[in-house]
Amino acid sequence: EPEVTQTPSHQVTQMGQEVILRCVPISNHLYFYWYRQILGQKVEFLVSFYNNEISEKSEIFDDQFSVERPDGSNFTLKIRSTKLEDSAMYFCASSEVSQVSGYGYTFGSGTRLTVV
Amino acid sequence: AQSVTQLDSHVSVSEGTPVLLRCNYSSSYSPSLFWYVQHPNKGLQLLLKYTSAATLVKGINGFEAEFKKSETSFHLTKPSAHMSDAAEYFCVVRAYTGRRALTFGSGTRLQVQP
Numbered sequence: 001e002p003e004v005t006q007t008p009s010h011q012v013t014q015m016g017q018e019v020i021l022r023c024v025p026i027s028n029h030l031y032f033y034w035y036r037q038i039l040g041q042k043v044e045f046l047v048s049f050y051n052n053e054i055s056e057k058s059e060i061f062d063d064q065f066s067v068e069r070p071d072g073s074n075f076t077l078k079i080r081s082t083k084l085e086d087s088a089m090y091f092c093a094s095s096e097v098s099q100v101s102g103y104g105y106t107f108g109s110g111t112r113l114t115v116v
Numbered sequence: 117a118q119s120v121t122q123l124d125s126h127v128s129v130s131e132g133t134p135v136l137l138r139c140n141y142s143s144s145y146s147p148s149l150f151w152y153v154q155h156p157n158k159g160l161q162l163l164l165k166y167t168s169a170a171t172l173v174k175g176i177n178g179f180e181a182e183f184k185k186s187e188t189s190f191h192l193t194k195p196s197a198h199m200s201d202a203a204e205y206f207c208v209v210r211a212y213t214g215r216r217a218l219t220f221g222s223g224t225r226l227q228v229q230p
Binding site: 033042043107 | 158159160162206215216218219222223
């Protein structure tokens with residue numbers, strides 16, 4: 001069964017440093033997403049990406065965040081200057097276009113980011 | 117706007133007994149509804165989804181959910197719990213508004229006692 005792959009599984013970074021979280025979505029999916037889950041809290045939507053541009057973003061997704069699809073397979077989330085409160089599990093997801101199929105959202109296993 | 121309320125933060129059952137995890141949703145439009153499961157230190161796995169076809173939806177590992185519009189509910193059930201079902205379960209909604217963002221409930225932790 002096709003999978004969404006995320007790397008690394010764990011990342012520790014110092015406050016103020018830049019981090020890049022990487023994802024390989026399912027190959028025939030056209031929508032890509034990032035979600036995060038702060039420990040003990042709900043999974044929250046950050047951003048969706050389609051046709052090489054952001055299609056939707058939440059209030060959380062401020063100027064310190066950016067997303068990119070640098071080639072035909074990878075989808076990245078960059079956090080420019082990390083803060084302690086950015087510590088969370090970050091999930092990448094991708095989905096089909098078809099509404100009938102329920103969009104077929106598939107999530108990766110997550111990257112646990114710890115900011116120290 | 118849409119929202120999801122999972123009525124129980126924690127449910128404990130004995131192995132072999134039925135499971136009921138409750139979810140109520142609020143949506144201005146006909147929603148798509150999902151249940152995801154998260155095992156410890158694992159990602160989010162889709163259990164089942166409702167997309168305006170049959171109101172009784174069958175998923176993986178023997179789970180089912182019934183969409184009840186009149187009650188705005190989408191409860192998850194399983195006739196007989198297994199130890200491996202112990203995990204966190206999330207009810208998720210997506211509204212047909214052209215938006216693709218999913219809204220997650222706060223989760224229900226299912227504990228299965230031997």
